[in-house]
Amino acid sequence: MAMIIERKELNLWERLYLPEILRGLWLTSRHFFVNMFFHTAHLFGLFKRHRAAVTTQWPEELRPLAARFRSRHRLTTREEGTPRCVGCMLCETVCPAKCITIVAGEHPDPNVEKYPVRFDIDLGVCVYCGYCVEVCPEDAIRMDTNILDVSAYSRDQMKLDIHELMNPTLRKPVPECDLKFPHKCALHDGKLTGSWERVYGPGEKLSRPADQGTELAAR
Amino acid sequence: MIWEIGIPFALSGAILFFVLNLGGLHTWIERKQSAIMQDRIGANRASILGVRLFGLFHPLADAIKMFVKEDFIPPQADKLLHTLAPFLSVFFSLVAFAAIPYGDRLVIGGRVIELQAANLNVALLYIFAMLSLGVYGVILAGFSSHNNYALLGGIRAAAQMVSYEITLGIAIIGTVMIYGTLDLQQMVRAQGGLLFGFLPAWGVFLQPVGFLVFTAAALAETKRVPFDLPEGESEIIGYFVEYSGMKFGMFFMTDFIETIMVAALATTLFFGGWQVPYLTPDGFQFPWGAFVPVAAIPYALLTVASFTVKVLAFCWLFMVIRWTLPRFRYDQLMRLGWRILFPISVANVLITGAVLAWR
Numbered sequence: 234m235a236m237i238i239e240r241k242e243l244n245l246w247e248r249l250y251l252p253e254i255l256r257g258l259w260l261t262s263r264h265f266f267v268n269m270f271f272h273t274a275h276l277f278g279l280f281k282r283h284r285a286a287v288t289t290q291w292p293e294e295l296r297p298l299a300a301r302f303r304s305r306h307r308l309t310t311r312e313e314g315t316p317r318c319v320g321c322m323l324c325e326t327v328c329p330a331k332c333i334t335i336v337a338g339e340h341p342d343p344n345v346e347k348y349p350v351r352f353d354i355d356l357g358v359c360v361y362c363g364y365c366v367e368v369c370p371e372d373a374i375r376m377d378t379n380i381l382d383v384s385a386y387s388r389d390q391m392k393l394d395i396h397e398l399m400n401p402t403l404r405k406p407v408p409e410c411d412l413k414f415p416h417k418c419a420l421h422d423g424k425l426t427g428s429w430e431r432v433y434g435p436g437e438k439l440s441r442p443a444d445q446g447t448e449l450a451a452r
Numbered sequence: 453m454i455w456e457i458g459i460p461f462a463l464s465g466a467i468l469f470f471v472l473n474l475g476g477l478h479t480w481i482e483r484k485q486s487a488i489m490q491d492r493i494g495a496n497r498a499s500i501l502g503v504r505l506f507g508l509f510h511p512l513a514d515a516i517k518m519f520v521k522e523d524f525i526p527p528q529a530d531k532l533l534h535t536l537a538p539f540l541s542v543f544f545s546l547v548a549f550a551a552i553p554y555g556d557r558l559v560i561g562g563r564v565i566e567l568q569a570a571n572l573n574v575a576l577l578y579i580f581a582m583l584s585l586g587v588y589g590v591i592l593a594g595f596s597s598h599n600n601y602a603l604l605g606g607i608r609a610a611a612q613m614v615s616y617e618i619t620l621g622i623a624i625i626g627t628v629m630i631y632g633t634l635d636l637q638q639m640v641r642a643q644g645g646l647l648f649g650f651l652p653a654w655g656v657f658l659q660p661v662g663f664l665v666f667t668a669a670a671l672a673e674t675k676r677v678p679f680d681l682p683e684g685e686s687e688i689i690g691y692f693v694e695y696s697g698m699k700f701g702m703f704f705m706t707d708f709i710e711t712i713m714v715a716a717l718a719t720t721l722f723f724g725g726w727q728v729p730y731l732t733p734d735g736f737q738f739p740w741g742a743f744v745p746v747a748a749i750p751y752a753l754l755t756v757a758s759f760t761v762k763v764l765a766f767c768w769l770f771m772v773i774r775w776t777l778p779r780f781r782y783d784q785l786m787r788l789g790w791r792i793l794f795p796i797s798v799a800n801v802l803i804t805g806a807v808l809a810w811r
Contacts, residue, residue, distance in 0.1 A: 254777065262772050264488075264489050265772065268488045268489075268491060269488055286491050286492050286493045288491075
């Protein structure tokens with residue numbers, strides 16, 4: 234719809250120019266004096282609850298985030314420290330940016346079909362749409378780490394592997410592999426490392442023959 | 453002999469020290485004051501061993517950056533003029549301060565020292581001459597850079613400064629007529645009395661219109677927002693587009709030094725210079741009859757402090773103006789200069805003359 238905006242004619246007072254200039258100067262200098270008063274008061278520890286500036290002094294001071302805010306991903310874990318992910322590939326399928334790579338392996342627990350041997354997210358490609366979180370039937374992936382400062386010097390450094398996804402406090406370069414279950418590990422030249430014995434203990438009887446699960450994953 | 457050389461040296465050294473430091477601090481004032489006016493905090497990250505000191509190290513960091521930056525001269529530029537321009541610019545803005553009186557006379561051991569680098573009887577003419585010569589730095593910078601934008605900026609600067617200089621000159625004629633002198637020290641002394649028994653006889657109360665026109669025209673002379681057409685950051689970058697490093701820094705400093713110059717001139721001509729209200733050389737003589745004696749040395753220091761405070765207040769005001777008003781269009785600038793400020797200043801001269809003749 235076309236809209237006609239009527240230009241307001243300046244009245245004499247406004248065309249005199251000087252009064253309007255003074256009004257503008259009054260406005261900005263009022264801001265100056267009010268803010269200066271609170272800045273000075275803060276130096277003496279007074280009126281701490283009244284902010285003198287809207288500036289957030291990042292990174293010392295973090296802005297409060299909304300509860301629904303979508304930040305960097307993480308993989309949730311089971312009690313024994315393995316990922317909740319069952320390798321159903323729904324997130325990889327739904328991802329519009331195609332930034333998720335999953336390699337599924339057999340899990341020794343018969344109640345759990347599969348688990349991710351590899352779970353990589355390329356944050357340089359990710360659009361932070363949150364579809365992976367929406368689609369996950371197991372609540373295995375979440376975007377609630379409140380990590381915003383995703384930055385790197387190369388595209389390779391933007392890629393997160395299963396270590397960083399399971400432990401959001403990790404930063405590149407990941408110092409050492411701390412995952413016990415069998416997974417493809419970049420720290421070991423992409424070879425499969427870890428075993429289910431380290432997760433469940435050597436004598437633990439799993440209802441599925443332990444050798445079967447382990448060997449499937451180890452293959 | 454040592455006194456004859458030492459005293460002028462100390463006097464000019466004092467004003468140079470004050471002006472150059474205040475000019476450097478202006479980068480800090482500009483950042484911080486604009487930030488506080490806009491509800492921000494402003495640059496505060498430069499730190500030495502974790503000490504930030506409200507960002508006061510930023511001018512230092514700036515200076516280091518300016519000095520280590522590549523000093524680039526365009527291949528087809530006129531090397532001599534290109535190098536000369538920033539020096540001319542900063543030189544003429546600095547020497548103008550020689551004629552500014554920043555305190556009353558000081559008597560030490562029978563010697564009378566006027567707190568002024570050069571006691572000229574044509575101080576006002578001298579300052580205006582130096583400010584006019586400052587245009588050459590700007591024009592040469594635009595002309596020698598071999599860059600159309602720089603040339604455009606130089607032409608704009610020349611037109612603007614020549615236009616506003618006329619208004620500036622006529623705006624203060626009223627003041628000169630009232631005090632009957634071009635000697636700034638005498639002019640300041642004449643502002644020491646009282647009007648109606650209580651109001652300090654400052655120029656602003658005798659020449660309010662002259663003060664307003666002078667401030668507007670003088671701000672145009674400093675080439676800062678709202679009169680920053682020669683710079684025109686959004687379209688032509690300005691006459692210093694081909695300058696880098698400390699040569700650019702000198703143009704930058706010139707702007708600040710000219711702002712201080714205008715502040716000092718406005719203080720001297722219209723706000724009583726170093727006069728403290730009700731302070732006579734013997735002590736405070738209040739209009740209600742009270743008298744507080746002040747010794748000679750504290751009196752001299754008080755006058756210098758009074759001058760400093762007034763200059764700083766004007767610097768603050770000019771900074772508020774710079775961060776409040778948007779830039780004029782070029783035709784608006786010329787219309788303001790020639791069709792509004794110029795007639796007002798002429799009328800001011802006529803009315804002042806008429807009042808003086810009738811009295």
